[in-house]
Every structure is written in structure tokens, then in C-alpha cells.
Amino acid sequence: MRLRQGKFSMRNLLLQFENEQCPVWIGARCDDEIVFRLRELKASSYHFVVDRTVAQLHGRALFDRLAAEEPARLWIADGGESAKSIAAVERLAREMVHAGIDRRGAIVAVGGGVIGNLAGLTAALLFRGVRLVHVPTTLIAAADSVASLKQAVNLPYGKNLLGCYHAPAAVLIDLNYLRTLPANQVRSGMNEIIKNALTVATENIQLLDDMLNADARYSDTEFMAIIEGGLLAKHKVMILDKYERKQALVFEYGHTVGHAIELAANGRVPHGEAVGLGMIVAAEAACRLGLLSSTELELHHRLLTRNGLVVRLPMGVTVTAVMAYLRTDNKRGYVSARPDEVAMILLRGLGVPNGPVERPLTVVESSLVQSCIETRLTEIANVVY
Ligand SMILES: NC(=O)c1ccc[n+]([C@@H]2O[C@H](COP(=O)([O-])OP(=O)(O)OC[C@H]3O[C@@H](n4cnc5c(N)ncnc54)[C@H](O)[C@@H]3O)[C@@H](O)[C@H]2O)c1
Known part of the structure; x- marks a missing residue:
């Protein structure tokens, strides 16, 4: 697939985590460009990690578009907090190695924060680090969890107790994916954005005060402002403390x-x-x-x-x-x-x-x-x- 310069529509931000950088691309209805940006990585193979819900709604369609042009595999993991386990990481790693992933492979997390963490820890551990790309499909993931090096899974004793640090190579956000989120998931993400405004980016408080609604209905322009505001709040602090x-x-x-x-x-x-x-x-x-x-x-x-x-x-x-x-x-x-x-x-x-x-x-x-x-x-x- 070729994309001409004029057809690029995704906005670009650069997140900096001390000495490490991660480009973020944001757009709406932009799966062509997401596939284009994935191909730019020139990975030897692409390993999509999704849960069942996201596979059905968006993940499989995106995967099929990439797989038509590049070697790619789709791995469906269990969703939900209980799926964040070291057993799930090991299972994914074994399957990817069995399928032939090498050091030039890329793991593409298409989903919410759970899949982001699961795929993220797998990417960090496999060959001591392969490239990780986030394609977030929840608001929490798009505006918050992708802007982090923290990759972790849970132990029965507590959350995120087993993990390490690994920077994503890129974050690709299609606002259209957020349209299928249930309202409670949008509200959940918005709470993290409220947190970022109260703690770091107080300049966003007025915007949120004007925009928030319990029905969780937001236009693309509002989602764009919310996500950019959330990511820039993270950037402001993480540039000093990755x-x-x-x-x-x-x-x-x-x-x-x-x-x-x-x-x-x-x-x-x-x-x-x-x-x-x-x-x-x-x-x-x-x-x-x-x-x-x-x-x-x-x-x-x-x-x-x-x-x-x-x-x-x-x-x-x-x-x-x-x-x-x-x-x-x-x-x-x-x-x-x-x-x-x-x-x-x-x-x-x-x-x-x-x-x-x-x-x-x-x-x-x-x-x-x-x-x-x-x-x-x-x-x-x-x-x-
Ligand atoms: N620094 C970090 O790494 C960091 C930061 C914040 C949160 N987190 C982690 O993120 C997790 C929470 O993330 P989350 O809230 O995205 O949860 P999640 O990944 O469990 O997703 C929530 C639910 O939404 C569904 N879903 C995802 N995308 C959808 C879509 N577009 N349409 C319809 N349904 C969709 C999923 O299948 C799932 O059932 C927690 O485990 C938390 O610890 C990590």
C-alpha cells in the first residue's frame, strides 16, 4: 500500500521519556495510515495481541489489512484484569517464538491497558526487548497508559507487582476505535484524565469542567483535545523521570x-x-x-x-x-x-x-x-x- 503525502491525516506528537522518544500519531478513521506507519518499521514479522472483544470489533480487520502485505500473526489473549499474569506472558512468548519471531519482529498491542501491559511485558522480555507498538482502543490506554515505560502483570497479592520498563517504539491512535466503547469505559478513562489535570496539568481543569458529561458523549474534536491534554500532562513529568x-x-x-x-x-x-x-x-x-x-x-x-x-x-x-x-x-x-x-x-x-x-x-x-x-x-x- 502506498500513501501519498497529501493523504496523511494523523496528527503527530513526540513523547520524551528522559533520553528516549516515542512518536504518537492520532487521527480518526485512519486505518490505512496506521498500516502505513506499521510497515515503516520494516519489522521481520508483526505479532498482533488482542482480546476477543477487540479482535471482533477492530483488531482482526486491522490485522487482515497488514497481513495482506506483511508477515503477521494474530494472537488472541484473554481479556480482563485477571489476564494480566506471568503465565499469559509466557504463553504468548512461546507461541511467538514457535511462529518464528526474531529480534527484528514487532509486537503490536491492539486494545486497552490490559493488553498493552501483557503485550508490553512480552515485548520487553522476548530476546531482552523487541519493538512494541501500541494501538490503544480504550480511552485509558490512548490518553494515559501508552505514555509509560512501565510494563507489568499482577500477582495474586497485588496489581502490577511483576514487571519492568520498556519504551514503546510508536503509538498509533484511531479515535474511531473509541466509538464502540461502553460509556462506563469512557468514564473510566476520563477519571485518569481528571487525575492528570488535578495533579499536573491544571490548565486542563476548565476544559474538563466545561466538557464532562455523565453520558460520556464526546465529538472527535473533544476526544482529540482530551487525549492530547492527557498525553502532554504525562510528557511534562516523564521527560524528567522516565x-x-x-x-x-x-x-x-x-x-x-x-x-x-x-x-x-x-x-x-x-x-x-x-x-x-x-x-x-x-x-x-x-x-x-x-x-x-x-x-x-x-x-x-x-x-x-x-x-x-x-x-x-x-x-x-x-x-x-x-x-x-x-x-x-x-x-x-x-x-x-x-x-x-x-x-x-x-x-x-x-x-x-x-x-x-x-x-x-x-x-x-x-x-x-x-x-x-x-x-x-x-x-x-x-x-x-
Ligand atoms: N503505566 C501503565 O502501564 C498503566 C497506566 C494506566 C493503566 N494501566 C493498566 O491498564 C489497565 C486498565 O486499562 P483499560 O481500562 O483500558 O482496561 P482493559 O484493557 O481491560 O479494557 C477494558 C474493556 O474494554 C474492552 N474494550 C477495549 N477496547 C474496546 C473498544 N474499542 N470497544 C469496546 N470494548 C473495548 C476490553 O475488551 C475490556 O473488556 C489496568 O490493568 C491498569 O493497571 C497501566
């Missing part, structure tokens, strides 16, 4: 309690929804510690509820279970904390993480976190602004 161990830890805002809720809900709650609840708890804790004002706490509520967040623990999730999973948080060890304390990201103003610039963590008593969960997340009525 391993997300220093100032980029701020992107873990809402994730301490969020991951615990996700685990306690056993995969029934979308990642971003759990992070939204985690941000409410973090903001309440910061407010009680005198770090955030009540107006800033209300802003958290307003943005998240405008995005349709129901501010209470999901059905079947108990405070006790959330507190038990908090003890497995993967930020343990960054700072010393007693067993009855939790290290988490708190803000002391919009866009201002509390703590040292290079380690923005606050050690909080578990009893305070528990009390914040009980106050904010066990209310019967939702607060609507």
Missing part, C-alpha cells in the same frame, strides 16, 4: 486506595472508576490534614461526579477488604512506613503534590484512610454539584 520513581510518582494519585478497591472488587470495577474513588479518599485525607481546602475537595467531587462517578464503594466491596489490600500497595518501600501507615500521593494544592519534589509521597495513618473511606464512600446518597 521510570516514574520520582516526580512522576504523582500519576499514582488515587491509585493507592483505587488499586485496593479494584482488587477487592475482583475485576468488576473499571480501573479508572476505582482510581476516581481513590482520589476522593486522597482529597478528603489531604483536607483533614490541612493540605487541601474544602473548595479543592469540592472540585474533585464536581469533576468526578460530572463524569458520572457514583461516590460510594461498589456493591460487595467492604471497607475491611479494601484496608487489607492497601497493605499490598506497590509503593511500599519508597519511604519508611510502619505497618499501620500507608504511603500515598496527596496534594497540597491543585497541581502541587505534597512532599519532596523527587519523592512526592505522604505517610498517612491507616486509621485516617479508613475513616476517610467510611465517611466518603459509604454514603447512601451521592453528592451532586
Whole structure:
């Protein structure tokens, strides 16, 4: 397939992770150009990784277009959080090696953050690193998780406990793929974008305040602005901290309690929804510690509820279970904390993480976190602004 210069329609951004760079291309209804950009990699073979849902909706069609011109294989993995396992990584790696992938091969993750992580860790480990291309199909993946070197799978004890770092070679985003997402998945992604605005890119707060709607209906222009805003927020910090161990830890805002809720809900709650609840708890804790004002706490509520967040623990999730999973948080060890304390990201103003610039963590008593969960997340009525 040949694309003439005039037919290029995807916008281009360059993400920088310290000394590493990754081009991002964004467009709408642009599978021709995605195939063209994949072929530009001149890989010896292309290994698409998809889950069943995405295979049916978009992945197989994109694969067929590439496979008509290049050696390519389609690998269908289980979807869902429970699919992020080292067993799944090993299975994929074995099948790819059996199918003849070599060091010049490329792994193409077509899907959400789960497939991105699964394919990402496989790409990082195979031959100690083959090229990884993300074709994100969820909003979380497009606006957030692709702009990261972190590739990880879960252990039964906690999320993302087994992983390493591997930079994507390219990110190719077709906004049209997001059109088949259920509304709860769009809202889930939007919570991560709200997080990036509250913590890093406060200039996006007004845009979100004007645009957010609980029906999760957005035009291509709005999606483009949202995704670019999310990616540029990541870029702003990751250019200084590619391993997300220093100032980029701020992107873990809402994730301490969020991951615990996700685990306690056993995969029934979308990642971003759990992070939204985690941000409410973090903001309440910061407010009680005198770090955030009540107006800033209300802003958290307003943005998240405008995005349709129901501010209470999901059905079947108990405070006790959330507190038990908090003890497995993967930020343990960054700072010393007693067993009855939790290290988490708190803000002391919009866009201002509390703590040292290079380690923005606050050690909080578990009893305070528990009390914040009980106050904010066990209310019967939702607060609507
Ligand atoms: N730095 C990082 O690596 C990073 C950052 C943020 C999140 N994450 C990870 O990402 C994961 C969450 O990602 P997610 O929310 O994208 O979840 P996901 O990958 O599980 O996708 C959510 C659901 O949407 C379906 N789906 C995907 N694309 C679709 C489409 N276009 N139309 C219809 N359905 C579609 C999937 O089949 C799945 O059922 C978590 O595991 C989280 O830990 C990683």
C-alpha cells in the first residue's frame, strides 16, 4: 500500500521519556495510515495481541489489512484484569517464538491497558526487548497508559507487582476505535484524565469542567483535545523521570486506595472508576490534614461526579477488604512506613503534590484512610454539584 503525502491525516506528537522518544500519531478513521506507519518499521514479522472483544470489533480487520502485505500473526489473549499474569506472558512468548519471531519482529498491542501491559511485558522480555507498538482502543490506554515505560502483570497479592520498563517504539491512535466503547469505559478513562489535570496539568481543569458529561458523549474534536491534554500532562513529568520513581510518582494519585478497591472488587470495577474513588479518599485525607481546602475537595467531587462517578464503594466491596489490600500497595518501600501507615500521593494544592519534589509521597495513618473511606464512600446518597 502506498500513501501519498497529501493523504496523511494523523496528527503527530513526540513523547520524551528522559533520553528516549516515542512518536504518537492520532487521527480518526485512519486505518490505512496506521498500516502505513506499521510497515515503516520494516519489522521481520508483526505479532498482533488482542482480546476477543477487540479482535471482533477492530483488531482482526486491522490485522487482515497488514497481513495482506506483511508477515503477521494474530494472537488472541484473554481479556480482563485477571489476564494480566506471568503465565499469559509466557504463553504468548512461546507461541511467538514457535511462529518464528526474531529480534527484528514487532509486537503490536491492539486494545486497552490490559493488553498493552501483557503485550508490553512480552515485548520487553522476548530476546531482552523487541519493538512494541501500541494501538490503544480504550480511552485509558490512548490518553494515559501508552505514555509509560512501565510494563507489568499482577500477582495474586497485588496489581502490577511483576514487571519492568520498556519504551514503546510508536503509538498509533484511531479515535474511531473509541466509538464502540461502553460509556462506563469512557468514564473510566476520563477519571485518569481528571487525575492528570488535578495533579499536573491544571490548565486542563476548565476544559474538563466545561466538557464532562455523565453520558460520556464526546465529538472527535473533544476526544482529540482530551487525549492530547492527557498525553502532554504525562510528557511534562516523564521527560524528567522516565521510570516514574520520582516526580512522576504523582500519576499514582488515587491509585493507592483505587488499586485496593479494584482488587477487592475482583475485576468488576473499571480501573479508572476505582482510581476516581481513590482520589476522593486522597482529597478528603489531604483536607483533614490541612493540605487541601474544602473548595479543592469540592472540585474533585464536581469533576468526578460530572463524569458520572457514583461516590460510594461498589456493591460487595467492604471497607475491611479494601484496608487489607492497601497493605499490598506497590509503593511500599519508597519511604519508611510502619505497618499501620500507608504511603500515598496527596496534594497540597491543585497541581502541587505534597512532599519532596523527587519523592512526592505522604505517610498517612491507616486509621485516617479508613475513616476517610467510611465517611466518603459509604454514603447512601451521592453528592451532586
Ligand atoms: N503505566 C501503565 O502501564 C498503566 C497506566 C494506566 C493503566 N494501566 C493498566 O491498564 C489497565 C486498565 O486499562 P483499560 O481500562 O483500558 O482496561 P482493559 O484493557 O481491560 O479494557 C477494558 C474493556 O474494554 C474492552 N474494550 C477495549 N477496547 C474496546 C473498544 N474499542 N470497544 C469496546 N470494548 C473495548 C476490553 O475488551 C475490556 O473488556 C489496568 O490493568 C491498569 O493497571 C497501566
